[in-house]
Amino acid sequence: MVGTVGAETMSLLSKGYGNGKLDLLPEDFDPATPPPAAVESNGVGGGRKEGEMVLGRNVHTTCLSVTEPDEDDESTGDKDAYMAGVLARYRKTLVERTKHHLGYPYNLDFDFGALAQLQHFSINNLGDPFIESNYGVHSRQFEVGVLDWFARLWEIEKNEYWGYITNCGTEGNLHGILVGREVFPDGILYASRESHYSVFKAARMYRMECVKVATLVTGEIDCADFKSKLIPNKDKPAIINVNIGTTVKGAVDDLDLVIQTLEECGYSHDRFYIHCDGALFGLMMPFVKRAPKVSFKKPIGSVSVSGHKFVGCPMPCGVQITRMEHINVLSSNVEYLASRDATIMGSRNGHAPIFLWHTLNRKGYKGFQKEVQKCLRNAHYLKDRLREAGISAMLNELSSTVVFERPRDVEFVRRWQLACEGNMAHVIVMPNVTIEKLDDFLNELVEKRSTWYPNEKVQPPCLAADIGRDNCACALHK
Amino acid sequence: MVGTVGAETMSLLSKGYGNGKLDLLPEDFDPATPPPAAVESNGVGGGRKEGEMVLGRNVHTTCLSVTEPDEDDESTGDKDAYMAGVLARYRKTLVERTKHHLGYPYNLDFDFGALAQLQHFSINNLGDPFIESNYGVHSRQFEVGVLDWFARLWEIEKNEYWGYITNCGTEGNLHGILVGREVFPDGILYASRESHYSVFKAARMYRMECVKVATLVTGEIDCADFKSKLIPNKDKPAIINVNIGTTVKGAVDDLDLVIQTLEECGYSHDRFYIHCDGALFGLMMPFVKRAPKVSFKKPIGSVSVSGHKFVGCPMPCGVQITRMEHINVLSSNVEYLASRDATIMGSRNGHAPIFLWHTLNRKGYKGFQKEVQKCLRNAHYLKDRLREAGISAMLNELSSTVVFERPRDVEFVRRWQLACEGNMAHVIVMPNVTIEKLDDFLNELVEKRSTWYPNEKVQPPCLAADIGRDNCACALHK
Numbered sequence: 001m002v003g004t005v006g007a008e009t010m011s012l013l014s015k016g017y018g019n020g021k022l023d024l025l026p027e028d029f030d031p032a033t034p035p036p037a038a039v040e041s042n043g044v045g046g047g048r049k050e051g052e053m054v055l056g057r058n059v060h061t062t063c064l065s066v067t068e069p070d071e072d073d074e075s076t077g078d079k080d081a082y083m084a085g086v087l088a089r090y091r092k093t094l095v096e097r098t099k100h101h102l103g104y105p106y107n108l109d110f111d112f113g114a115l116a117q118l119q120h121f122s123i124n125n126l127g128d129p130f131i132e133s134n135y136g137v138h139s140r141q142f143e144v145g146v147l148d149w150f151a152r153l154w155e156i157e158k159n160e161y162w163g164y165i166t167n168c169g170t171e172g173n174l175h176g177i178l179v180g181r182e183v184f185p186d187g188i189l190y191a192s193r194e195s196h197y198s199v200f201k202a203a204r205m206y207r208m209e210c211v212k213v214a215t216l217v218t219g220e221i222d223c224a225d226f227k228s229k230l231i232p233n234k235d236k237p238a239i240i241n242v243n244i245g246t247t248v249k250g251a252v253d254d255l256d257l258v259i260q261t262l263e264e265c266g267y268s269h270d271r272f273y274i275h276c277d278g279a280l281f282g283l284m285m286p287f288v289k290r291a292p293k294v295s296f297k298k299p300i301g302s303v304s305v306s307g308h309k310f311v312g313c314p315m316p317c318g319v320q321i322t323r324m325e326h327i328n329v330l331s332s333n334v335e336y337l338a339s340r341d342a343t344i345m346g347s348r349n350g351h352a353p354i355f356l357w358h359t360l361n362r363k364g365y366k367g368f369q370k371e372v373q374k375c376l377r378n379a380h381y382l383k384d385r386l387r388e389a390g391i392s393a394m395l396n397e398l399s400s401t402v403v404f405e406r407p408r409d410v411e412f413v414r415r416w417q418l419a420c421e422g423n424m425a426h427v428i429v430m431p432n433v434t435i436e437k438l439d440d441f442l443n444e445l446v447e448k449r450s451t452w453y454p455n456e457k458v459q460p461p462c463l464a465a466d467i468g469r470d471n472c473a474c475a476l477h478k
Numbered sequence: 479m480v481g482t483v484g485a486e487t488m489s490l491l492s493k494g495y496g497n498g499k500l501d502l503l504p505e506d507f508d509p510a511t512p513p514p515a516a517v518e519s520n521g522v523g524g525g526r527k528e529g530e531m532v533l534g535r536n537v538h539t540t541c542l543s544v545t546e547p548d549e550d551d552e553s554t555g556d557k558d559a560y561m562a563g564v565l566a567r568y569r570k571t572l573v574e575r576t577k578h579h580l581g582y583p584y585n586l587d588f589d590f591g592a593l594a595q596l597q598h599f600s601i602n603n604l605g606d607p608f609i610e611s612n613y614g615v616h617s618r619q620f621e622v623g624v625l626d627w628f629a630r631l632w633e634i635e636k637n638e639y640w641g642y643i644t645n646c647g648t649e650g651n652l653h654g655i656l657v658g659r660e661v662f663p664d665g666i667l668y669a670s671r672e673s674h675y676s677v678f679k680a681a682r683m684y685r686m687e688c689v690k691v692a693t694l695v696t697g698e699i700d701c702a703d704f705k706s707k708l709i710p711n712k713d714k715p716a717i718i719n720v721n722i723g724t725t726v727k728g729a730v731d732d733l734d735l736v737i738q739t740l741e742e743c744g745y746s747h748d749r750f751y752i753h754c755d756g757a758l759f760g761l762m763m764p765f766v767k768r769a770p771k772v773s774f775k776k777p778i779g780s781v782s783v784s785g786h787k788f789v790g791c792p793m794p795c796g797v798q799i800t801r802m803e804h805i806n807v808l809s810s811n812v813e814y815l816a817s818r819d820a821t822i823m824g825s826r827n828g829h830a831p832i833f834l835w836h837t838l839n840r841k842g843y844k845g846f847q848k849e850v851q852k853c854l855r856n857a858h859y860l861k862d863r864l865r866e867a868g869i870s871a872m873l874n875e876l877s878s879t880v881v882f883e884r885p886r887d888v889e890f891v892r893r894w895q896l897a898c899e900g901n902m903a904h905v906i907v908m909p910n911v912t913i914e915k916l917d918d919f920l921n922e923l924v925e926k927r928s929t930w931y932p933n934e935k936v937q938p939p940c941l942a943a944d945i946g947r948d949n950c951a952c953a954l955h956k
Contacts, residue, residue, distance in 0.1 A: 059607065060608055060622055063619045066624060066839050067839060068842040068843060069839070087593070087595070090619075090620075091596065098615055100614070101614060101615060108615070110600075115597070116594045118572070119594055120589070121586075122584045122790065123793065130537050131536060134891060134896060137584075137895075140537040142541075142542055149543075167823055169824075178683060198824055205684060306825075313600065314596075314600055315602075315828070315830075316825035316826065316827055341675065345646055347646035347647065349793040352793075360544040361544050361557065362547065362561075417613050420612070
């Protein structure tokens, strides 16, 4: 049963069926074709060479083949039993993997039991959220409710914004930068080099001139460097990606200083467009003391945030809000849908808005505030404990991303699902990350570390260049 | 309870909470701000002017606001009760809307009860499907199983293809055309004017030169016109979007004739890139007798298909397959993910591959063949009955899309969720569309029509220009 299509089924297939001719598969089709020669991980241990990137395992060797049903499956129930078995094992893995996850900013703490009933419907918000399409199985009434909530958070009136629920943070960035480019077709895209890779992907996709700006050791954009890059390009408008939480260090670019820098360089407000990539912190920042405020009362063009990160959602999704005046540049009426299409994707997952609506309603601004505070507290706890154990670590003031020395063992990194870059790894403290989980992680790390560095011959890496001398605990800087 | 944030909650909010300062909403925030002045539908009746597009209703007037929880919600259970009520009503609408849906190519007949257990997990296949990322809560093993199934359907070896499960058909087109542009940076995009709007959106996004090609009355690409457009542009490579089922008429472009035309115009195989947009029919065609075969044994670059259409899936999704050799041009290693990113979206819904895997396993090639045959039979039934009733109608040979005279009543169009363009409407006969449903629809249409056209003073529109004289039943052509 399990495996690839058997010879028996194949011959059955090639006989054809009913009044259509089935001519699908070559007779010499070999189900045992070897998997592609993909880049393999170099396994466990400290064998990673400087600068060499460790890629994950090749999935082709472990994938679950789709198999043709046997003739008698319906009577024997074999196929259903096989699939139920696969799913039960998979569920177990998910429970285990969810338990040990620390490296990505996904809030895995949610309960959408009440929404299970909706899985039977093909819900699609195709086209514009504000204009009903002829396809009736949609969830726009939830989507617009969610958008209004975010519009209010970022201080823009209902009749002045346009937005939609995206498939992920990347779609928000792709959309924001596209709107910027349509407003300023010859604009130059400026982004700090620690911006999310989707920003540079956008520049390439959209054939935009792109200037990378240096960062401070915290990961924030370096506005002195920004200034030096703006001045020689003053003849062209500026499109700026501002990070409300960078991917690796959780650094928050100083929006006010970015605007001030633009003004100082002689850019009037009609000569620049700012997109705020608030993937994770776009939703946390409003609740953090002293955080520079993201608000449409400032001269910004768009803000995006992920929905599966701080809010938590079974599938990736995001929210994108921009000014109504910009969107008219982009949209074109699509009669087929009886709607406008100013989105990137067109067809859009109608379940995600309901998940978001459900969580926002239950938690409210107040509930999110509580959770943000818990995350920041726990992040401080983790950073302090790491430093006490003599491990290099940094935590930005407005962030729950704890950056520390990259663990030497690939298996350890995988087990805790840490995101790594160069000599750094990070843990992002989300609402589902408890003190107990952090303690388990810390104890295991300290124990493993004593085997990685048993004596002075092998030393932990120096992180001074990555996170600053003060945060580095290497032999030289401790 | 229901409504916007009450004054009481607001004052509670502005007091601040814990050690963070809450400074969210302006005191003078007016929850009664009027909705944006969006384009309104012009209502029921025959008031539509020629060429005027009917947009759907503005959702802002009917949306479900997110409200801040009251202090005592947890003890009273009021909020939970409110939300349960909203969801129950919504579910009822979905049942009703699903029952009457005919115009969009979504198979609404699925049962994923066995998968409800997975809704508790945040499943994300970020980055490349074939290389595991450090984020462990993924479903790549299912995804690659599904991709292999499609690779086999479209005749490409496992070690020669690359692909991924997308968020929708549009993402497949955006990806295929982007790959084409990266292979031929100065290539011209050719697409028939009846191509899906996402193809033209791609051209604009990617800043590509785009040439629209005329169509035959069936909706197929007109290869004589294609030839005349190719010849003067021979110095530049060609990137061609081939429709395996157009959106409105379900017309299938003749892939072999397109290739032959390119060859006749002197384009060698290393001077063109063909993307096949198989949104709906990409999965039906292999099971249709006499259909031109979509196969990587021919000189094509990529094929995309939607997963929520013929297969059926609670949320939009799709499959994109291209040649491994092309993808190396596009991908760049993203260390943060320990994976490559050659996708458009980056973060990707990990539930969709499991839904697809589940359905492919249950139905198999054989099951799909049966369903395709049923759809084609039922589509013929509908077309014949329409013609018998004296209504203009067309059905392309390889298609289950029945094009007919646009109903005069906007409410009727909405009730049956018909997609319309100009004087045409269409029904797409999917596996969940039974003869009974078609009969209900036909009876209602015939009855309503007798009120729309009570005498000879008001005549149904002429569709000769849209679907040909032979298919037109207007006063002049019947």
